[in-house]
Amino acid sequence: MDTKKVIIVDDNELSVEGIYKNIDWHELGAEVSYITTNASEVADKIHTMEIDLIISDICMPGMNGLDLSKAVLGSKPYTKIILISAYDDFEFAKEAIRIGVCDYVEKPVDYAYLQQVAARVLKESEQEKMILQQLQQSRPAMIRKFYSELLETSPDDAEFFLADQAAYMGLDIDEDEYICAVIQIDNFIEAKNMFGIERYHVLVMSLAAEVERSFSRYGLSYTLTQGNNLMVILGNKTGTDDSFYSSVYKQFSDILDKHASSPLSLTIGIGDIVPCVWQVSTSYRNAKNATGYRFIFGEGHIFNIHDIRRNRTRSAFFTAGTAGDEERLVRLISQKDLSGLRQFTDSLAVELVDHYIDKNGIIACIYSMLARLNRFLYDTEVDTAQLQNSIKSMFADLDQFQTCAQICDRLYDICAECCSQLQESVQSQHNQIAGQVVSYIEDHYMNADMSIHDISSHLNISANYLGVLFKKVKGHTISDFITTVRIQKARELLSCTQLKIMEISEKVGYANPYYFSASFKKRTGQTPSEYRSAEQIGP
Structure with missing residues (x-):
């Protein structure tokens, strides 16, 4: 175990000597590295020193202990500080x-x-160092998780749920345009059987490294491997390349040419350019859809979503009523995108007429879509009795519709109803979870060690997600609500009992009575004693 480094600061030399000589630093696993009567010296040198603990007086000439603490924590936020204060320094201490x-x-x-306080604080310092080390070691996994979630999260939710993660990891995601490509390994089963799992993964990792090198000149180049796919996320500053899309296409063409005779057979799909990182999932879906065209044109090609749109013909691409249309319908409902649904059903009406020459073909297509919608509703486990009746009614009435537009309008109405039902279900679920958080806090507020992790563990929900959900429903954080409950309970005890303030502090979950007093005044504008006096005087 490394020896902890300690600094003692006090303008009174006798006080410094007293602390230095009367604490058993060896027992604490620590040593005093620096003693001074001048706080400014510490502030000037701290950025060049590795210090675990600073023990400082508050009131000192020149730079006081509070100013020193701000300077130290500004550059070394994990340095622990214990302040020595006279009773009159209470406001400074708060x-x-x-x-x-x-x-x-x-x-x-x-x-x-x-010495007891120093032992506790140094133990906290040691635990924090271990956690920071673990976080640093797990950083690659955290980055991978971020980009994986980015690809799977809708643009409406991505920034809300992922922005804090990106900021914490210091990811540079401030490019002007982004694009996603999917490299699919078509012969992954044969390659695994031929080379074995280990050799196959070496080949895939080598391919990923080659892709990273090929696009290293861009502001963002990240390759995520998953199954038999490599997802490539690229970001670029506008003006640094004559044509971002053309350049990306050429680079992938070079990669494909280089691997024409390699053990891995590749198909590449390139999605749309999107203007911000939170919309990358849209480009990813485009890229995935593009790779699907290998079934028409064969493997070993690059499928560019732009070319697919330009060259789509009635006989070759996206015949209405295919599984792709069904999945798009379900995706739009999942995103509660009414505008997209209206556009989809209007386009469907035109495509159905173009691709089918009789009513039976149109009805068969709608039957297939409604069946897929039924499966989706079953999978979501949402109470959809009313929706099921609407779908059954449409099934029964399909033969009665006179035009394709009428059928598609009815399909839109059912989809809109489905969106509303899903929204209500999600909101109800969120309200229920938030209510459980409130109940848990009201039952455990007296526990000074209670944290959001205790609550998330009790509810079996991740702490980050629970925190976001609670704030979205209640308008304030879980920590704020815990404080609100504790202060309210304290007010009741101050008004109705003669318990000492220290006892009340413990009963409402504050281990430190001074911190309790500071929190109470911040919330009420009065100290506990002032509040009690005002309550006793009455109107």
Whole structure:
């Protein structure tokens, strides 16, 4: 275990000596690296030093302990600080806790107590270092998870759920245009059987590395492997390339040519250019759809979504009523995209007339779509009794419709009804979960160690998702609500009992009475004592 480094700061030399000589630093696994009576010296040197703990007086001439704490935590946020304060420094101490100081000890200093506080704080420091090390080691996995979720999350939700992750990892996602491509390994089964799992994965990883090198000049180039697919996400600054799309296409053509005689047979699909990273999933879906054209033209080609749109013909591409149309319908309903659904059903009406010459063919197509919609509703496990009746009614009335437009209008009405039902179901579920959070907090607010992780574990929901969901439903964070409940309970106890403020602090979940007093005043504008006095005087 590494020896912890400690700095002692106090303008009174006797106080410094007292702390230095009366604490058993060896027992704490620590050593005092620096002693000074000048806080400015520490502020000037801290960025070049690796320090675990600073013990400092609050009131000092020149730079005081509070200013020192701000300077240190600004550049070394994981440095632990314990402040020594006189009783009159209470307001300073409250401010210190607000900015991140670990604890403070009142004068005259009880050295045994100070040693206990230092032991606890140094243990916290050690735990934080371990966590930071684990986070650093898991960074590649976290980045992979981010991009994987980015591809699968709709543009409406991506920024809301993923922006904080990107900021935390320091990802540079401020490009002007993005594009996604999918490289599909067509012969992955044969390649695995021929070379074995290990050799196959080496080939795939080598391919991914080659792709990364090919596109390294772009602001963003990330390759994600999944199954027999490589998903390539590229970002570019406008003006740095004459034609982003043309350049990407040429690079992939070179890769495809190079692998023409390699063990891996590749098909590449290129999606649309999108203007921000949160819309990458749209380009990804385009790219996946593009790779599907290998079934028509064969493997070993690049399918560009632009060319597919330009050259789509009635006999070759996207015949209305295919599985692709059914999945698109389900996707639009999942996204509750009424505008997209209206566009889809209007286009469907035109395509059905173009591709089928009789009513029976049109009805067969609609039957297939309604059957797929039925399966989707069953899979979502949403209470859809009314929707099921609407679908059954449409099934029964299909033969009665006089025009294709009428059928598609009715299909749109059912899809819109489905969107509404899904929205209500999701909102109801979110409200229910938020209610469970409220109940848990009201039952456990007295537990000083209660955290969002305890609540998420109890509800079997990830802490990040639970925090976002609760704020979306309630308008404030879980931490804010915990504080609200605790302060309200404290007000009741202050009004109705003669318990000491320290006892009330413990009963409402605050281990530190000074922190309780600071939180109480921040919420009510009064200290606990002032509040009690006002309540007793009455109107």
